Amino acid sequence: MPHPPRLRPGDPLPPGPPRAGRDLLLETTDRGLYCAAGDFYIDPWMPVDRAVITHAHGDHAHAGSARYLCSREGERVLATRLGPGAPIESVEYGKEVSIGGVRVSLHPAGHILGSAQVRVEHRGEVWVVSGDYKTEPDPTCTPFEVVRCHTFVTESTFGLPIYRWSPQREVFADIAAWWRANRDAGRASILFAYALGKAQRVLAGVLGAESGEIFTHGAVERLNRDYRRGGVELPPTGYAGSEPRGRDWAGTLIVAPPSAAGSPWLRKFAPFSTAFASGWMRIRGARRRRSLDRGFPLSDHVDWPSLLATIDATGAERVLVTHGYREPVVRWLLERGLEAHAVASRWEGEPEGEPAGEEEAHEGTSAGGALDAEEGE
Amino acid sequence: MKRFARLFAQLDETTRTNEKIDAMARYFVEADPADAAWAVHFLAGGRPKRLIGARRLAEWAMAEADVPEWLFEESYHAVGDLAEAISLLLPDVSEGSDRPLREWIEERLLALSGASEETQRAAMLAAWRELGGVERFVWNKLITGGFRVGVSTQLVVRALAKATGVEEGVVAHRLTGAWEPTADSFRALSAADVADADISRPYPFFLAYPLEDDLETLGSAADWQVEWKWDGIRAQLVRRRGQTFLWTRGEELVTDRYPEIAEAAALLPDGTVLDGELMPWRDGAPLPFAQLQRRIGRRTLGAKMLAEVPVVLVVYDVLEIGGVDLRSEPMAARRARLEQLLSASPLRARFIVSPLVTGEGWEPVRTAWSSARDRAAEGLMLKRRDAAYGVGRRRGPWWKWKVQPYTADAVMVYAQAGHGRRASLNTDYTFAVWDDGKLVPFAKAYSGLTDDEIRRLDAWIRRNTLEKFGPVRSVKPEQVFELAFEGIQPSPRHKSGIAVRFPRILRWRTDKKPEDADSIDTLRSLMAER
Structure with missing residues (x-):
């Protein structure tokens, strides 16, 4: 039986073979x-x-x-x-x-x-x-x-x-404005974002609009390394865990996985404002039941x-x-x-x-x- | 509207009291007085009447968003809030208008009242096409009568005081009663002149916090005035210039509903304000609250009802005598004036001076507390003898010490998703007790679990659903909860034959098996104890 011609991803497809009586491909x-x-x-x-x-x-x-x-x-x-x-x-x-x-x-x-x-x-x-x-x-x-x-x-x-997502530049502008307002009020900004993917996207999104130093949770920092090695440009970040005790965190941005919300790990950053970058934040109740200050709908x-x-x-x-x-x-x-x-x-x-x-x-x-x-x- | 929506967003986004006050104060300074007046009205809990039914709103929104009904329902379930679901489903607005809040309310919202359905629909569509984002949400909330912000009247008062420089107590007083949201009223809030033209105006109620610590932490018993905490309707009676005004704590004017009180009030000297509890009372003793409920809400009160459920005012406090505000005087002094004021016998038939619990030290207080239920009281009130009559709820001068609730272990049998911040989590539960080998539902409860417990329980419910009836799920009868409730009465309307008052969850008894739950007989015996 002759091999069918190779189809390239963008090509228009011929109709698929009749399916009756055949097994599914997957x-x-x-x-x-x-x-x-x-x-x-x-x-x-x-x-x-x-x-x-x-x-x-x-x-x-x-x-x-x-x-x-x-x-x-x-x-x-x-x-x-x-x-x-x-x-x-x-x-x-x-x-x-x-x-x-x-x-x-x-x-x-x-x-x-x-x-x-x-x-x-x-x-x-x-x-x-x-x-x-x-x-x-x-x-x-x-x-x-x-x-x-x-x-x-x-x-x-x-x-x-x-x-329905808002244009991401608006969301990033909101994040930058929230960070700036927190800095002006002498607070740290704690942004929860899934450690793989969302955290790096948010970091890249605030590049050029930083209001201070950026620190990350260990789970995020490990993956930042992989992203940078893969050629993705991220702003400089420090591992929050290696900072000296009693440090003043006012004005910094801390990026952490959502599981860190409400954990004792956060205490040292006080006073702070919390936010979550996630598509779920499109819904008001989803933000409120987590007792977050802000929700940024970014998916x-x-x-x-x-x-x-x-x-x-x-x-x-x-x-x-x-x-x-x-x-x-x-x-x-x-x-x-x-x-x-x-x-x-x-x-x-x-x-x-x-x-x-x-x-x-x-x-x-x-x-x-x-x-x-x-x-x- | 944009500015008000921004204020709403700011209040919604913070749990910090000071930030809320600052945000409101900034708004009150910047906004036009006519807008600010409406803002005060809504922030302090004022709500427009619901003008358009949910069904109609949903239909118009479906058509406008081009979404079929089933998908609208799915979306509504995911959001848990109609006003929000509609504002998320409608198409985005590219260029919104920015008309003032006053115009939106007075010319657009209030104009919907009594308008034809077609006019209402056209007005709603026009609003939806003009308002974007948070403004549309706020508008929908106002339309559905569900506008709520996480601020108390007390916070609004503090913000107004901050914005106007007028003392908090004065602002609170000026806001109390039948305050009209107009530019003039708003300006009057900040007027330097304290003399008050409104004779009907009550004082802000002073409220107590629940006592959580031991009595001993309050210091010497001699410093405290102890009274029974009655289960009636807290009210303030205002007698000025020959007129009587009876206000409830919800700032509802109810003078007409208690003619016997109004009649007796005519015997009070002008310029008198009393704080007390409306209680159904016969032959020198209180009747159950259910009796008072029979009277509440009746438009006309027949002679029979008045005879069967006579009402008195159990008077806790006197706030004004001879037109002079006494609130800054100590409790002990106000009490002495109260006893003197109500010593005349014709008054005492309708105005009963709240009886005191007396004795040496805390022991008699404890004894009284444990017998409170026998006296049909909810517990005790403890008030510092040297304390002024404050505004709102403050820790320290007044405490309420409620009797221990009834408790029972029950099995969860149904669960249902909540609304608002609890949407898409199962947070409304129905509980059952055993009756001859079967579980009979007897109470619903919504509160008492931590957020973490709610999430864990939600996950369990999803995995252990037996059947779904719309939003309600029946679940495997496996989880046991300790419930608390305040009262228990026979009820032919309930399948279980009993009705409980204020049921709530005390704790999740993961240590108990369903067969360890209580039986209906146990509950019946609680009823018998009364």
């Missing part, structure tokens, strides 16, 4: 999304022989598998997350590899450094697994790229029309309009929706004549309201330990 199993034709898993949550990883957040990258494949850009952070000696291979974005005869390539997802969509092609049928993604530009990672496909497996963390996931626009741009005939507000997104797509299904994720039963993407649903579950609470956002 299926959900109790270990995660599985490709039987190539015998590999995408983001498995249990140890497997061969794992293709979209990105290094704890709910996507689990330790213990025999072989990992990720993007070249994401190799360093994945190694930091999985621990020393993890068997990781990496590949450049867009470069195709063959796994068990199935064509696999990784494409930028714009979520965090090294985040990838996984394109899987077999016998003329193309699937793309988005992992987590955003389409807004972000100086800390390669921008999202639309990949045409027959079946698109998309996340839906913020899959409701109430989630590394697509908002509702971008989610729908992306689905449209992929040209997919079938959409599988995972992780977040699956049911509303599926229903919306069905009502517009698309084939759509909800796909079970690891957190079955949980993702109602916030916990889908929130630290409490995942706290301490990743190999990185309790402070790596950034999963999902």
Whole structure:
């Protein structure tokens, strides 16, 4: 049988082969999304022989598998997350590899450094697994790229029309103004941001608008190092833990993971103002119930309009929706004549309201330990 | 409106009292008096009547946002607040207007009252297209009658005092009663002239904090005046220039609802203000609060009701005699004046001087406290004999010492998501006790757990849901909680046959199994004790 012509990601797709009576190219199993034709898993949550990883957040990258494949850009952070000696291979974005005869390539997802969509092609049928993604530009990672496909497996963390992001320059301007006002009032500014990705994006976002020195929590500082080695420009930061006792923190910005909120670690920075940079901060109640002073709605996931626009741009005939507000997104797509299904994720039963993407649903579950609470956002 | 919305955001974003006061004071200085008057009104808890039903608002918003009903519902559930859900769903506004708050309220909001549905719809759409971000949220909150900011009237008073340089007590007094939100009223708040034209105006109520420490921490018992804490309606009676005004603590004028009090008040000398508790009272003893509830809310009071549930004012304090403000005098002196004032027998039928708990040292106080329930009192009030009558709630001069609540161990059987800051967390719980091998629900409680416990319990609820009925979930009957409540009465309206007053969670009894929970018989025996 002649091999079908190689399709390139931007190419218009011929209609997919008839599906009746055929197995799905990817299926959900109790270990995660599985490709039987190539015998590999995408983001498995249990140890497997061969794992293709979209990105290094704890709910996507689990330790213990025999072989990992990720993007070249994401190799360093994945190694930091999985621990020393993890068997990781990496590949450049867009470069195709063959796994068990199935064509696999990784494409930028714009979520965090090294985040990838996984394109899987077999016998003329193309699937793309988005992992987590955003389409807004972000100086800390390669921008999202639309990949045409027959079946698109998309996340839906913020899959409701109430989630519409303001332009990020406005959010960064608000953060800078909050920091400045705190400095003028003789206070430290404590900004909670998921340690991997959001923290670095926020740091890059305040570059050039600093009101003082910046310090970070250990969980953030470790990853800053990986980002800088990967060529991402961040403002100078110091590790808060190595500062002398009794130091005056007034006017500084301290970036810490959300799990540090309310912990005794914060005491030494007093007096301070607290804020959280997260898409969840779009909702007033989400901020108020954490007793935060400020909430900056800044997300590394697509908002509702971008989610729908992306689905449209992929040209997919079938959409599988995972992780977040699956049911509303599926229903919306069905009502517009698309084939759509909800796909079970690891957190079955949980993702109602916030916990889908929130630290409490995942706290301490990743190999990185309790402070790596950034999963999902 | 922009300026007021910014003030709202500032107040919403801080928990620090001083920052709130500063933000308000800045606003009062900068804003036009007509706007500031409305701001004072809303900040101090004034609310416009709900003018448009939630259903209609939702429908108009769905159409405007082009969102189907099911998706609107999903969004509303995720947000937990209708006003906020609508403002998030509506399209962004590129260039908003900036009309003054006064105009928005007087010309747009109040004009909605009695307007046709079509006019209301057009007005709402126009507002939504003009207002962006926080302003739209604030507007929706005003429209739905749910506008709330985390400031007390006392904080507003402090901010006004700071902004105007007028003493706090004077500002508080000027704000009390039927204050009208107009530019003139706002200017009058800061007027240097203290002489007061409004004869109806009551004084701000002085309130007590709950006593948490031992009695001994209060020093010598001789320094304290001890009274019963009655479970009625706190009220202030104002008698000036031949007229009577009866105000509740909610600053509602209720003179007409207590004709027997108004009649007796005519016997008081002009320029008298009393602070007390409206109590249903017959044959020299209090009736249960439920009896008073029968009278509350009735438009017309028949002779039968007046005879069955007569009301007295149990008088705690006198704040004014002969038109002179006595609040700065010590408690002991005010008490002496009160006893003298009410010594005339015709007055004593309706005005009962609050009885004191007397004796040497703290022991009689303790004894009285443990017998409070027998006297149908909620506990005791402790007031320093040398203390002035203050404004609002202050620690130190007055304490309330409530009797121990009733308690029972119960099993959680239903859970439901809360609203506002508790949206999308299951925070409203229904509890059941055993009745012949079955669990019968008997109380709902919303408060008493820490934020951390709420989150853990929410996670448990999600994993252990048996069935969902709309927003309500039935859960596995496994979690036991110790509940507290103030009163317990038979109730044919409840499946369990009992109704409890002010139920709340004392603690999560993770050490107990569901079979360890109490039975309905235990609760019935509590009722029998009364």
